[in-house]
Amino acid sequence: MTEIIPLSDARVAGVAEDECGEPLVDLREVAELRLDARQADHDGSYAHLRAGALRRLLQAQRLLPTGVRFLVLEGYRPPQLQRRYFEEYAATMRAAHPDEAPDRIRELTSAYISPPEVAPHVSGGAVDLTLCGADGTELPLGTEVNATPEESEGACRTAAPNISVEARANRAVMDRALTAVGFVNYPTEWWHWSYGDRYWALLRRAPAARYGPTAPPGLRAGGSTPTA
Numbered sequence: 053m054t055e056i057i058p059l060s061d062a063r064v065a066g067v068a069e070d071e072c073g074e075p076l077v078d079l080r081e082v083a084e085l086r087l088d089a090r091q092a093d094h095d096g097s098y099a100h101l102r103a104g105a106l107r108r109l110l111q112a113q114r115l116l117p118t119g120v121r122f123l124v125l126e127g128y129r130p131p132q133l134q135r136r137y138f139e140e141y142a143a144t145m146r147a148a149h150p151d152e153a154p155d156r157i158r159e160l161t162s163a164y165i166s167p168p169e170v171a172p173h174v175s176g177g178a179v180d181l182t183l184c185g186a187d188g189t190e191l192p193l194g195t196e197v198n199a200t201p202e203e204s205e206g207a208c209r210t211a212a213p214n215i216s217v218e219a220r221a222n223r224a225v226m227d228r229a230l231t232a233v234g235f236v237n238y239p240t241e242w243w244h245w246s247y248g249d250r251y252w253a254l255l256r257r258a259p260a261a262r263y264g265p266t267a268p269p270g271l272r273a274g275g276s277t278p279t280a
């Protein structure tokens with residue numbers, strides 16, 4: 053089995069960043085992509101992706117079998133929302149594992165929510181998505197998108213054995229299309245794919261991440277505005 057590198061791993065934080073300045077693009081204006089409103093926020097941040105990541109996502113969609121499309125749940129995530137998600141799930145992990153040291157709690161947390169300082173969604177290069185048919189009906193992928201390791205008994209892991217043959221085949225369909233255009237998967241979450249962020253750079257052995265943390269679309273004064 054290949055090693056799963058958690059987002060809390062020091063190697064992720066150690067990746068250099070070479071911000072390319074690509075803008076965030078509003079997916080609500082991209083007719084070819086189907087968006088789901090489950091993660092919708094007040095300013096539409098969730099519906100944004102860096103231009104290069106979006107271009108690759110559209111290429112990947114063209115590689116899907118006839119009649120199958122992507123259903124996108126979340127792209128960009130503002131830094132303060134990432135911090136809130138991380139702190140909330142870390143509290144859940146502390147309650148479930150009261151004897152574990154802080155570093156282990158951070159690692160357990162990062163299996164489901166990224167530490168804010170390396171968060172792929174905050175770079176605008178990560179996307180949570182599933183597959184649907186022509187009428188928008190979701191295909192079986194083994195768990196709901198965003199199912200926790202606890203509620204899914206680990207079936208959220210991309211290579212989990214405890215899913216149906218059909219779900220495994222659908223995960224392979226996603227993998228083939230998204231990997232072919234340069235995305236990488238976070239192996240603890242079948243629905244989470246990214247391009248250009250630090251995790252991507254580490255897995256693809258790129259010299260640096262192309263996308264650093266960026267400000268929400270409403271706060272940007274043209275181009276990409278680094279937040280830190």
Ligand SMILES: C[C@@H](N)C(=O)N[C@H](C)C(=O)O
Nearest residue numbers: 164165166171172173198
């Ligand atoms: C839980 C999910 N929505 C998610 O995005 N997790 C990853 C690891 C993240 O926080 O970047």
Ligand SMILES: [Zn+2]
Nearest residue numbers: 178179180244
């Ligand atoms: Zn994600």
